[in-house]
Amino acid sequence: MVVGILGGMGPAATADFYLKLVQATPATVDQEHLQVLMWSDPTIPDRTEALLTHGEDPTPALIAGARLLQQSGAALLAVPCNTAHAFLGAVQAEVDIPIIHMIEETANSIRRLSPNVHHVGLLSTTGTQKAGLYQTWLGTKDIQVLSPGLRSQENLVMASIRGIKAGTSGLSVRLQLTHAAQELIDAGAQAIIGGCTEVPVSLGAEDITVPFVDPARILAEAVVQRVLESA
Amino acid sequence: MVVGILGGMGPAATADFYLKLVQATPATVDQEHLQVLMWSDPTIPDRTEALLTHGEDPTPALIAGARLLQQSGAALLAVPCNTAHAFLGAVQAEVDIPIIHMIEETANSIRRLSPNVHHVGLLSTTGTQKAGLYQTWLGTKDIQVLSPGLRSQENLVMASIRGIKAGTSGLSVRLQLTHAAQELIDAGAQAIIGGCTEVPVSLGAEDITVPFVDPARILAEAVVQRVLESA
Numbered sequence: 001m002v003v004g005i006l007g008g009m010g011p012a013a014t015a016d017f018y019l020k021l022v023q024a025t026p027a028t029v030d031q032e033h034l035q036v037l038m039w040s041d042p043t044i045p046d047r048t049e050a051l052l053t054h055g056e057d058p059t060p061a062l063i064a065g066a067r068l069l070q071q072s073g074a075a076l077l078a079v080p081c082n083t084a085h086a087f088l089g090a091v092q093a094e095v096d097i098p099i100i101h102m103i104e105e106t107a108n109s110i111r112r113l114s115p116n117v118h119h120v121g122l123l124s125t126t127g128t129q130k131a132g133l134y135q136t137w138l139g140t141k142d143i144q145v146l147s148p149g150l151r152s153q154e155n156l157v158m159a160s161i162r163g164i165k166a167g168t169s170g171l172s173v174r175l176q177l178t179h180a181a182q183e184l185i186d187a188g189a190q191a192i193i194g195g196c197t198e199v200p201v202s203l204g205a206e207d208i209t210v211p212f213v214d215p216a217r218i219l220a221e222a223v224v225q226r227v228l229e230s231a
Numbered sequence: 232m233v234v235g236i237l238g239g240m241g242p243a244a245t246a247d248f249y250l251k252l253v254q255a256t257p258a259t260v261d262q263e264h265l266q267v268l269m270w271s272d273p274t275i276p277d278r279t280e281a282l283l284t285h286g287e288d289p290t291p292a293l294i295a296g297a298r299l300l301q302q303s304g305a306a307l308l309a310v311p312c313n314t315a316h317a318f319l320g321a322v323q324a325e326v327d328i329p330i331i332h333m334i335e336e337t338a339n340s341i342r343r344l345s346p347n348v349h350h351v352g353l354l355s356t357t358g359t360q361k362a363g364l365y366q367t368w369l370g371t372k373d374i375q376v377l378s379p380g381l382r383s384q385e386n387l388v389m390a391s392i393r394g395i396k397a398g399t400s401g402l403s404v405r406l407q408l409t410h411a412a413q414e415l416i417d418a419g420a421q422a423i424i425g426g427c428t429e430v431p432v433s434l435g436a437e438d439i440t441v442p443f444v445d446p447a448r449i450l451a452e453a454v455v456q457r458v459l460e461s462a
Contacts, residue, residue: 008261008264008266008267009261010261010264011253011256011261011264011265011267012250012253012254014249015246015249015250015253016250018245018246018249018269018271019243019246019247019250022242022243022246022398023243023398025242027273027397027398028396028397028398029277029393029396029397030239030240030241030242030273030274030275030277030396031273031274031276031277032273033239033241033242033271033273034242034271034273035239035271035272035273035274036239036242036269036270036271037268037269037270037271038267038268038269038271039267039268040249040264040265040266040267040268040269041266042258042261042262042263042264042265042266043261043262043266044261045262046260046261046262068303068304071303072299072302072303073299162260165259165260165261166258166259166260167253167254167258167259
């Protein structure tokens with residue numbers, strides 16, 4: 001079973017996701033690892049701009065990528081970009097292979113946290129916030145999402161995400177994200193979602209005082225589990 | 232121009248190579264990055280075993296992967312596995328798109344080191360050593376390759392490479408590789424080639440006292456240059 005990765009949103013996050021997929025695979029030699037076909041297309045129009053300012057719709061490029069992966073042999077798809085999930089319903093309708101849904105898998109994972117979590121902080125793009133992806137999936141589980149204030153969302157979170165996309169993932173980016181996470185913890189968040197695949201590239205569990213939820217790692221583990229179940 | 236990566240040899244090294252390709256690309260937003268199609272096939276038979284003990288020939292699987300990437304739109308190929316280069320002549324003959332040759336690019340890069348290098352140490356698989364890949368390409372430039380003794384090659388270098396492939400890239404692996412590098416430096420090596428793509432996953436320039444040559448990084452830079460030239 002060939003795993004398809006529809007990536008490039010952004011490229012560093014895609015590299016990070018593929019590494020997490022390798023690390024999530026129980027293997028002691030190369031030959032026990034998964035066969036992966038990855039289409040990394042960074043030219044896919046910006047997801048947040050499409051959601052916020054009526055920028056170019058990324059859906060056609062996402063569908064083209066998903067079809068390419070299906071035609072080339074992929075049996076399932078992973079899309080390591082949170083914001084892209086706002087468009088995946090239309091993509092799933094155009095391909096015959098399942099897309100493993102990162103937000104759904106993450107919501108299930110948060111539901112299983114012990115002790116139980118009722119308030120979770122979300123560090124994500126403004127597009128993911130506005131699309132309400134986590135709010136929708138977690139709301140059905142009676143978990144409330146806490147979001148940064150407008151100023152922190154723009155000056156700390158989006159600035160960091162743009163910085164990582166620009167290749168400047170230094171200490172300042174990590175401190176900005178840590179600061180944004182702490183504001184959410186102060187507001188009552190019992191866990192923090194690194195809800196943009198760029199975020200865990202810079203921020204880690206060691207930076208915050210509550211559980212850090214990494215949707216990219218959860219997606220990687222879900223993909224591995226799906227492949228092993230089908231074997 | 233779509234870049235094709237024929238990887239999976241091993242998977243962690245392929246993730247490392249893709250990250251190096253992203254880092255080598257001059258880009259400030261996602262949309263300036265390269266479109267990449269990656270076929271990561273860890274089931275390709277072990278290259279060193281094929282060279283040393285008449286194990287299964289990896290050439291058919293390499294050709295199948297190269298053809299898949301060409302058919303799916305790749306305009307050039309990078310193969311981030313040093314040992315696989317022993318088989319790439321037969322692969323290049325079966326596809327119409329160029330394979331950027333990592334060993335050739337690395338030899339050119341070493342030739343440009345200043346001050347000039349006449350003796351270079353090679354940390355690689357035993358397969359790469361036996362195939363004489365670096366010896367051939369560097370010999371034409373009057374640069375001599377120093378190789379670990381039999382015991383160090385097996386107990387330090389191959390043990391480390393197997394460890395990284397098994398996911399245990401801890402401090403012990405790094406110390407083993409550092410020790411093997413130091414032996415080569417003591418024998419007169421003026422630079423060290425991390426000549427298996429698993430090696431730079433663990434060993435870095437900060438670990439040794441002479442220049443560290445990373446063929447995966449050189450290949451990434453060569454690919455970026457080729458794409459920019461064609462634009």
